[in-house]
Amino acid sequence: MHLQRTQQYLRSISSFVKHRIPLAQALNTRIKHHSTTSTSHPASSHLPLANTTALITGASRGIGLAIAHLFAANGATLVLVSRNVATLAGVLDGLPSPFFPPDPAFTSNSSLASHAPDGYSEDASSAHQAPDSRNNSSARHQILTGDVGSPTFWAVLKQRKLNIELLVNAAGVTHASPLFVTGTQCLEEVVRTNLMGTMLGCRVVGRGMLRGGGCIINVASLLGLKGGTGSAVYAASKAGVIGLTRALAAEVGKSGIRVNVIIPGYIETDMTAGMTPAAREEALKSIPLGRFGDASEIADAALFLATNRYANNCVINLDGGLSAT
Structure with a gap:
């Protein structure tokens, strides 16, 4: 009996490895952040995210941009969200x-841009409704601009009735100052974008x-667990994202919706580019791996969470070991 079970187990492992090869290859993919040419491919069925529509906030830079590249390379049709339409284009x-460029008849109508409600705007040249990605392998990407912290933005997005199966909340802003001297407007902006925007996205999408089920991936920060001098507001907003993720994973798991959170440490993005040499050197000394992470390494984790059907309530630290010090 034990021998029979062992043989069955080994056969299952062999089958698992055989079918995981495409994903393993995908996880080894590294994006070129400054690519100036587009390499097109049809969304073929063997790609891990083929026939999947993914909405990514904060897609114009840093972690959100890296995730957008990797998801597209793995077959996803994207809806990219940011505040800057020129950057998204x-x-x-x-x-x-x-x-694919939208229909000329559509681009000549600028009423969407001129009459957009507060908190929502879109570039008429790129807002054409994408075909249903389940029935059309040539479904186009879309870009939407607006304030993710505004309920109006999400209300208008809901009216578009997009079939979104994968949501990545990567939009975020930061502000470094002691709480006692932080202005109310700054406090509200950080919480509005980082926490409120994530909650609204989770609720609407x-x-x-x-x-039909789906997957939500939130991006928090190690500061949401450890805190740090001058980071009270930012840390509070990201701690809220972690708490939201864990509660939501329990609430909607039975509906086939998986909710996970990635907790990056120091990552080479514009948020860390402004560090002084002294602050950077001090940070590097505290990281066991001795370096900052790359945004593509965060994207790898997002791809894993998007494709692993048993991943729910995962809290993934990607900090080079910093949280252990």
Whole structure:
């Protein structure tokens, strides 16, 4: 009996490894952050995220941009969200998946941009409704601009009735100052974008996943666990994202919605580019691996969470060992 069970186990492992090869190859993919050419491919069925529509906030830079590139390379059709339409349009040029210009008749109508409600705007030249990605392998990417912390933005997005199966909340802003001297406006902006924006995205997009299931990936920060001098507001907002993730994973798991959070440490993005040489050197000394992470390494974790069907309530630290010190 024990021998029979062992043989069955080994056969299952062999089958698992055999079918995980495409994903393993995908996880080894590294994006080129400054690519100026687009390498198009049809969203073929063997890619891990083929026939999947993913909405990514904060997609114009840093971690959100890296995730957008890797998801597109693995077959996903993207809805990219940021505040800057010009920057997002540039992102499209470097995406691996094809982007098709919208119909001329649509681009001549600028009423969407001129009459957009507060908190929401879109570039009429790129806002054309994408075909259903489940039935059309040439579904195009889309870009939307607006304030993720505004309920109006999400209300308008809901009206578009996009079939979003994968949500990545990567939008975030930071502010470094002691709480006692932080202005109310600054406090509200950080909490509005980092926490409120994540909650609104989860609520609106998550509702659309109730029938068919889906995956939500939130991006927090190690400061949400450890804190740090001058980071009270930012740390509080990111701690809220972690708490939100864990509660939501329990609430909606039975509906087939998986909710996970990635907790990056120091990552080479524009948020760390402004560090003084002394602060950077001090940070490097505290990281066991002795370096800052790359945004593509965070994207690798996002791809794992997006494709592993048993991943729910995962809290993934990617900090080079900093949280252990």
